[in-house]
Amino acid sequence: MALTTNTILICAGGGCISAGEESVKQAFERKLKEYGLDSVVSVVETGCMGACSLGPLAIIYPDAVYYQKLTPKAAEKIVEEHILKGRIVPEFLFEGAKEKLTIKEKPAQEEIPFFARQVKIALRNVGVIDPLSIDEYIARDGYFALHKALTTMTPEEVIKEIKDSGLRGRGGAGFPTGLKWELARQQKSDIKYMICNADEGDPGAFMDRSVLEGDPHSIVEAMTIAGYAIGAQKGFVYVRAEYPLAIERLQKAIETAHEYGFLGENILGTDFSFDIEIRIGAGAFVCGEETALMHSIEGKRGQPRVKPPFPVQKGLWSKPSVINNVETLSLVPPIILRGASWFRQYGTEKSPGTKVFALAGKIKNTGLVEVPMGITLRELLYEIGGGHPQGKQIKAVQTGGPSGGVIPAEYFDTPVDYESLGKLGAIMGSGGMIVLDEDDCMVDVAKFFLEFTVDESCGKCTPCREGTKVMYDLLDKITKGEGTMEDIQKLEELAQVIKDSSLCGLGQTAPNPVLSTLKYYRHEYEAHVKDNICPAKKCKAFISYVINPEKCVGCTACARVCPTNAIHGEVRKVHEIDQDACVRCGSCIEVCRFGAISKVTPVVETVSK
Amino acid sequence: MSKVKSLEELMKIKEQALQNIKMRESGKRGKIVVAMGTCGIAAGAKDTLKAIVEYMNELKIDDIAVVQSGCMGLCEVEPTIEVSLEGQEPVIYGHVTPENAKRIVQTHIVEGKVVSDLVVKRGEVG
Numbered sequence: 001m002a003l004t005t006n007t008i009l010i011c012a013g014g015g016c017i018s019a020g021e022e023s024v025k026q027a028f029e030r031k032l033k034e035y036g037l038d039s040v041v042s043v044v045e046t047g048c049m050g051a052c053s054l055g056p057l058a059i060i061y062p063d064a065v066y067y068q069k070l071t072p073k074a075a076e077k078i079v080e081e082h083i084l085k086g087r088i089v090p091e092f093l094f095e096g097a098k099e100k101l102t103i104k105e106k107p108a109q110e111e112i113p114f115f116a117r118q119v120k121i122a123l124r125n126v127g128v129i130d131p132l133s134i135d136e137y138i139a140r141d142g143y144f145a146l147h148k149a150l151t152t153m154t155p156e157e158v159i160k161e162i163k164d165s166g167l168r169g170r171g172g173a174g175f176p177t178g179l180k181w182e183l184a185r186q187q188k189s190d191i192k193y194m195i196c197n198a199d200e201g202d203p204g205a206f207m208d209r210s211v212l213e214g215d216p217h218s219i220v221e222a223m224t225i226a227g228y229a230i231g232a233q234k235g236f237v238y239v240r241a242e243y244p245l246a247i248e249r250l251q252k253a254i255e256t257a258h259e260y261g262f263l264g265e266n267i268l269g270t271d272f273s274f275d276i277e278i279r280i281g282a283g284a285f286v287c288g289e290e291t292a293l294m295h296s297i298e299g300k301r302g303q304p305r306v307k308p309p310f311p312v313q314k315g316l317w318s319k320p321s322v323i324n325n326v327e328t329l330s331l332v333p334p335i336i337l338r339g340a341s342w343f344r345q346y347g348t349e350k351s352p353g354t355k356v357f358a359l360a361g362k363i364k365n366t367g368l369v370e371v372p373m374g375i376t377l378r379e380l381l382y383e384i385g386g387g388h389p390q391g392k393q394i395k396a397v398q399t400g401g402p403s404g405g406v407i408p409a410e411y412f413d414t415p416v417d418y419e420s421l422g423k424l425g426a427i428m429g430s431g432g433m434i435v436l437d438e439d440d441c442m443v444d445v446a447k448f449f450l451e452f453t454v455d456e457s458c459g460k461c462t463p464c465r466e467g468t469k470v471m472y473d474l475l476d477k478i479t480k481g482e483g484t485m486e487d488i489q490k491l492e493e494l495a496q497v498i499k500d501s502s503l504c505g506l507g508q509t510a511p512n513p514v515l516s517t518l519k520y521y522r523h524e525y526e527a528h529v530k531d532n533i534c535p536a537k538k539c540k541a542f543i544s545y546v547i548n549p550e551k552c553v554g555c556t557a558c559a560r561v562c563p564t565n566a567i568h569g570e571v572r573k574v575h576e577i578d579q580d581a582c583v584r585c586g587s588c589i590e591v592c593r594f595g596a597i598s599k600v601t602p603v604v605e606t607v608s609k
Numbered sequence: 610m611s612k613v614k615s616l617e618e619l620m621k622i623k624e625q626a627l628q629n630i631k632m633r634e635s636g637k638r639g640k641i642v643v644a645m646g647t648c649g650i651a652a653g654a655k656d657t658l659k660a661i662v663e664y665m666n667e668l669k670i671d672d673i674a675v676v677q678s679g680c681m682g683l684c685e686v687e688p689t690i691e692v693s694l695e696g697q698e699p700v701i702y703g704h705v706t707p708e709n710a711k712r713i714v715q716t717h718i719v720e721g722k723v724v725s726d727l728v729v730k731r732g733e734v735g
Binding site: 007009042044061062114115118123125126127128129130131135136138139141143144147151206209210213214215243245259260261262264268269364365366367368369370 | 612615622626629630677678681691727
């Protein structure tokens with residue numbers, strides 16, 4: 001992700017526009033794009049700066065150099081000399097009194113919708129408070145929910161509130177949280193456990209990390225409330241080791257909570273005692289699965305087991321245990337404090353409340369957004385996400401990580417909730433949304449996720465251990481140009497078998513990316529197999545890099561960066577790429593300033609040597 | 610710190626905390642919040658924080674508090690900072706490199722003008 005290195009402020013006052021400002025701005029933007037600088041230099045229009053007779057004006061930051069009387073040609077020169085080479089252009093330097101200029105924002109600047117459409121409940125304190133300060137947490141009503149629950153509500157009333165709110169597990173499965181707590185409460189046992197699943201293994205998902213780093217006390221409070229509700233005295237937070245900052249802040253939060261009496265013996269003067277311990281994961285995606293997680297805490301190998309019995313019946317050390325995801329828990333204190341009906345005002349009937357999504361991939365505003373359930377994908381991706389960073393078409397969005405599926409653009413008016421996404425053959429998952437465009441090959445996407453699941457399979461059951469590897473090898477064959485139509489059929493059948501017979505969620509959902517991409521993009525698979533084409537021009541076996549003789553000026557930039565010396569040509573003469581030597585690394589396309597190199601599919605032979 | 614045993618004690622802490630935050634800011638005329646989640650740190654938020662603190666020392670500004678928080682969510686434009694001056698709505702800036710941070714301190718804190726090209730949001734976050 002590039003940071004802006006320069007900002008060009010252009011006066012967009014009436015005087016400057018009529019003096020030709022509009023085309024000066026366009027000239028700046030065009031030249032910046034030509035040099036590939038448009039993503040790191042921003043061009044901003046301001047209100048009238050005041051020195052109208054010397055307009056159009058521009059100011060280059062961070063150097064704060066002022067230019068006057070600009071024309072499109074002047075703009076081009078400034079980009080080439082000042083922005084590219086750092087050399088000030090003296091003939092256009094501003095000669096007026098800088099102090100007399102007023103630089104105001106362009107009137108009626110709209111707020112970008114990124115923040116406007118969000119409803120922050122799980123993320124209410126993230127980015128607002130100092131995560132290490134328990135006092136700031138309390139200042140924003142922290143631990144008041146705990147007090148309310150412990151002193152004015154019975155455990156059954158707490159459970160009823162959560163049930164009425166309709167809160168569903170945000171880890172991906174969407175199981176009703178209140179029901180889970182109730183089932184645990186009903187078990188007769190002196191010892192019960194409350195576990196927070198902070199393993200967050202999905203590649204590209206970082207919602208839980210954000211909460212743990214930015215608002216650790218919300219988890220401490222929520223787990224204590226949950227412990228009270230189900231009748232547990234001990235809680236564990238299972239955090240992945242790859243989140244050292246989260247572990248550090250959580251540790252501090254637990255210590256301070258002890259000091260203030262929110263954890264430990266006789267909390268808030270009641271006879272309820274509860275303590276929380278942190279257990280650190282060791283890099284296994286499978287340990288995000290609840291039974292594997294519990295085995296890991298017990299000190300055993302992180303492998304899942306058959307369910308039933310479910311954790312609420314026989315969990316950690318065979319005692320009734322409730323396992324909840326970080327985001328689910330972060331929603332508990334506000335629900336207790338403000339009530340179930342307050343929560344239900346957001347979202348839909350069957351999926352109330354809000355969900356945090358991590359937007360990643362080919363989208364302008366990557367980051368975390370928390371929105372009410374039921375918002376459409378179109379709103380999420382275009383209004384909040386800002387659309388494609390280069391304005392290309394968004395092809396599809398991948399949700400739910402390696403357990404999820406793809407949703408093509410035609411379905412972007414679907415509301416985002418558990419049921420609607422399920423109908424499309426996708427899942428909401430933990431909230432990771434990876435945006436794909438025309439340069440992403442769907443077969444390659446399926447292969448990427450299979451590579452991940454093959455690596456992370458624990459090996460206990462045959463369908464997953466052997467099956468995912470076979471699926472991966474078939475996909476690899478197809479992307480390397482050796483696939484057949486029978487391979488596609490085998491892939492589909494195998495996917496179904498693995499889905500039906502795997503022991504745990506990892507194996508049961510590993511075929512989802514394959515089944516989903518086959519459902520919507522079968523033509524891409526067939527193009528690879530039948531026509532030797534990769535429509536996205538991604539799979540190296542199917543593409544060639546070619547130089548367009550009409551655009552090539554013979555600057556030799558490409559020949560100089562080619563790692564295999566595959567490009568030949570004399571200076572100022574059209575160059576050519578030797579297809580036999582080319583390894584399709586893409587370095588030449590990156591350095592060509594004339595747009596003369598492009599990828600084509602299917603493969604071409606070298607015409608002459 | 611003695612353990613909290615009643616609602617009254619909890620309320621007292623809340624009020625005291627709110628007071629402290631006000632005092633911390635009214636003895637000060639504003640504050641700068643630097644987002645310090647892992648994404649911010651990876652984008653260089655620690656350098657940004659350093660630049661802000663050093664530059665303010667250089668300019669001998671001691672009535673602005675500088676604090677940290679978690680990630681504000683717009684990871685694309687990290688490092689992000691929020692500048693809230695007394696009597697004004699808070700402004701969130703993105704792409705705050707150490708150079709941009711200095712410019713913001715100079716233009717917004719010293720001269721009182723919002724740096725429009727770096728603004729990401731105005732008003733309360735949530």
